[in-house]
Amino acid sequence: MSVRVALIVGSLREGSYSRAVGLEMKILAAPELEVEPVEIGDLPLYNPDLETETPPAAWTRFRAEMAEVQAVLFVTPEYNRSIPGALKNALDVGSRPYGDSIWAGKPAAIVSVSPGAIGAFGANHHLRQPLVFLNMPTMQQPEAYVGNVAGLLNEEDGRLKNEGTREFLKGFLDAFAVWIEKTK
Ligand code: FNR
Numbered sequence: 001m002s003v004r005v006a007l008i009v010g011s012l013r014e015g016s017y018s019r020a021v022g023l024e025m026k027i028l029a030a031p032e033l034e035v036e037p038v039e040i041g042d043l044p045l046y047n048p049d050l051e052t053e054t055p056p057a058a059w060t061r062f063r064a065e066m067a068e069v070q071a072v073l074f075v076t077p078e079y080n081r082s083i084p085g086a087l088k089n090a091l092d093v094g095s096r097p098y099g100d101s102i103w104a105g106k107p108a109a110i111v112s113v114s115p116g117a118i119g120a121f122g123a124n125h126h127l128r129q130p131l132v133f134l135n136m137p138t139m140q141q142p143e144a145y146v147g148n149v150a151g152l153l154n155e156e157d158g159r160l161k162n163e164g165t166r167e168f169l170k171g172f173l174d175a176f177a178v179w180i181e182k183t184k
Helices: 017-029 057-067 085-094 121-133 163-182
Strands: 003-009 033-037 071-076 108-113 144-146
Touching: 003 017, 003 163, 017 033, 017 071, 017 108, 017 163, 033 163, 057 085, 071 121, 071 163, 085 121, 108 121, 108 163, 121 144, 144 163
Parallel strands: 003 033, 003 071, 071 108, 108 144
Antiparallel strands: none
16 A cells, blocks of 8 residues: 655755656655645744634645645755755744644655755754754665756756656655655
């Protein structure tokens, strides 16, 4: 039976390289892992004062979608050697109300993406810190730092043009499928 996996992309940019890599992974993962994007760009900034009987509709939508998945694949760029604020906000929104976190216990994997040479290493490892607190067993190996990403994607359709990277990401997803089984 296939496992439902949320794809959370740390970039809100329309032409995002991270989104392109995430969508390529969705194709590579099927049918074993059913990877579906869950949007974070419309989530109002987390403010406990809004946590009333009628919280913002986007929070409710996000929490409901996340309740339906068994695992999470994060694909994120690096902003100033850390994760983008939108991604941190999504982690915060999903973690509340206290005791109802949509993250708890869900296995996770992280792919960091950058046009630069060091593959957003800082974002990859900063993301691991909140995931420890959120009690998400996060795959340690293999790691995925996708550097120099602009040269790996077709300009026309955003698809990966590099067979080596496709094979690497397929291997990463196979390992994630094993990791999900192990952590059940
Ligand atoms: C960046 N960028 C960037 N890149 C990087 O490798 N390390 C970094 O610390 C930063 N910092 C940073 C801060 C801010 C505010 C922006 C907007 C950008 C460049 C970044 O990797 C590049 O814009 C990517 O294209 C962003 O990913 P998406 O949107 O293509 O997925």
